[in-house]
Amino acid sequence: MAEFNTTKKNPPPPPKKEREMSFWEHLEELRWNLVRSIAAVLILGIVAFIFKDFIFDKIILAPIREDFLTTQLLCRFADIVGVQALCLDNSQLEIINIKMSGQFLTHMYISIMAGVILAFPYILHEIWSFIQPALKPTEKKYSGGAVFVCSILFLFGVLFSYFLIVPLTINFLGTYQVSEAVANNVSLSSYISTVVSVSLSVGIVFELPVFVFFFTRVGLLTPEFLKKNRKYTLVILLVISAIITPPDIFSQVMVVIPLWGLYELSIVIAKRVHKRRLAAEAE
Structure with missing residues (x-):
């Protein structure tokens, strides 16, 4: 006769509850989140530092050139509608360096800012990975989508600012005069500060x-x-x-x-x- 195994199987053990981390463990986790974020900024900043000519000639200084995309499009539209005020002319703006270490420090600053912008999605990921354990299960499902949406909105904001707000701002501030006796020779640090602050501000507004x-x-x-x-x-x-x-x-x-x-x-x-x-x- 066939023998039947009447031994009852043990029920699966209940799922273990996640152990609540102590204050010092949270602090250690935060430290590593910061370390990884800073490392990402530094790595991407080094890449930006290497590509100096492209970063400055094709991106940072591009809004004051006549062949800048926004300038060309606005000038063409100005010819069509007959409103020449639309045609931006930032080519007369002269940027000068007034400090011995000015250009090197500007190169370093732009490299770091480029690293921050490029690493922004990863920084958001690190922020979410730190606060996610404290969220409710219904809130955790939004975490992945939130990182993606924040990154896209920030990118759109920076691009919108760079291609529209920045050229308009430079055109207004760079050509504004209280008197014809005062020429606008803009320092390199002032120009860089305007481009970066406006771009990042609009990125955050988005x-x-x-x-x-x-x-x-x-x-x-x-x-x-x-x-x-x-x-x-x-x-x-x-x-x-x-x-x-x-x-x-x-x-x-x-x-x-x-x-x-x-x-x-x-x-x-x-x-x-x-x-x-x-x-x-x-x-």
């Missing part, structure tokens, strides 16, 4: 939908607040665009529309997140 998402999710922001302050936001954007753009409506619209679109997108995101949060609290 993260607005992400900030709105998380602030609304934790209850610090509501769609009603954004809608209530919509008109003030529009006025601020119009004032900023009027300052940095040539005196024509087309240039102002080119600057305002993308930024205004981000604000409207943020309102839509806030509505959806706020509705989900209220539904979750009602359960």
